[in-house]
Amino acid sequence: MSRDEPNASDEPVATEGRAGRRPTIYDIAQKVGLNPSTVSRALNKPGRTNAATEEKIRAAAGELGYRVNPMARSLPTGLTGTFAIVLPDITNPVHFELIRGAEQVARASGFTLIVSETEASAELELETIETLQPSVDGLLVVASRLADEELAALAREKPIVAANHSAPSLPSVIPHLVMGLTAAMDHLHDLGHRSVAYLGLGDIQINRARWDLTLDLATTRGISAVEITVDAPTVAAGADALRRVRASGVTAVLAYNDLVAHGLLRAARSGGVQLPESFSVIGFDDIFSAELAAPALTTLRSPLREIGTRAMQTLIDPERNRVASKVVLPLELVVRESTAAPRT
Incomplete structure (x- = not known):
């Protein structure tokens, strides 16, 4: 192998460079004025090179039409x-x-x-x-x-x-559960609510963390809280929970996610239950349809x-x-x- 040829881990896919041949890391190195080993590290091990240098190398690689061949790269590295x-x-x-x-x-x-x-x-x-x-x-x-x-x-x-x-x-x-759920419970408390139902998924770890925190926050604010379990984080499951929500007598509901909240809103509307007059609803995630719901859904916006x-x-x-x-x-x-x- 001559000095001007890349090793297997640097071999590009078949893309023609400016000189009518496939570009190599040596072409990139010459263009940016850096050592070929630095170029190889930036392309094959992101985050191991200075961010500005890595961006400069990737820009040059793009201009030259260079692309790393992942099959070739995996041979010597096992990756x-x-x-x-x-x-x-x-x-x-x-x-x-x-x-x-x-x-x-x-x-x-x-x-x-x-x-x-x-x-x-x-x-x-x-x-x-x-x-x-x-x-x-x-x-x-x-x-x-x-x-x-x-x-x-x-x-x-x-x-x-x-x-x-x-x-x-x-x-x-x-997401910062304490930050979000604290804001939700403070909002309900300030509106005058003293009872809330949490529509959750039972013993799933992510759900337990939300319910435990909701219960603690409600207790410290003088709000009674009850957990109502739904079968799945879906619109259908939220709709099925309406009868239990109404039977609980709560004035507010915190749903596991926006889909469950959507289902609850839809079932209430179909059943002639006026919201938020009968009870308030807060979702979780702020998916794209939250603001399109009727009524538009108050929710916790997660930075997805x-x-x-x-x-x-x-x-x-x-x-x-x-x-x-x-x-x-x-x-x-x-x-x-x-x-x-x-x-x-």
Whole structure:
């Protein structure tokens, strides 16, 4: 192999450069005035080079039409250049922006991101992760149904980053529950509500954290709280909960997510129940349809794209993707039409 030829890990896919041949890292190095090893590190190990330098190198690579061949790169390193994002329900709109944030990071760094759904089943999630692990360099697991110890055991095989739920043994990127739920309970208290129902998913870890905090916040404000369990985080499940909400006699409802809240609003409207006159409703996530609901949904706005972005940045960084950590992002209350003072 001559000095002017790249090694296997730097081999580009067949793309013609300006001189009528395939560009190499040496062409990029000459263009930006840097050492070829620096160029290789910036292209193959994102985050290991100064950010400004890495951006300059990637811009030059784009101008020259250079693309890393992930199959060639995997030969000497054992890496595939592919990561996976594992979701409980791909049809849930809450995941759209999260996926977009993760995909943008992966694409900008020259990686491929594949998406897999687990149908909100812990058993299927475990099977899916174990199946994917030999073929990917790491996994982004969203709203996992698995216990922390199960995820920690899986992470010994390939790095795993938790998104939108907290896993103490892993790197996690989550919304600030205390910030958001405190704002929600203060809003209801200020309106005059003294009873609230939480529509949740039972013993799932992400749900328990929300209910436990809701209960504590309600108690300290003199608000009675009751948990009403729904079968799934869906519109249909929210609609099915209407009869139990009315029977509970509460004046306000905090839903596990916006889909459950949508179902409750729809069922109330169909049944001739006036909202928010009969009871107020607060959702969670602020998906795109929240402001289109009737009445427009008061909800907690989760920074979904940023969660995906920050989680993916951690996953592709070998210095961070196996270190337990927690990134907490703002969770803000958006007040619309579905909350009002209770009837006296």
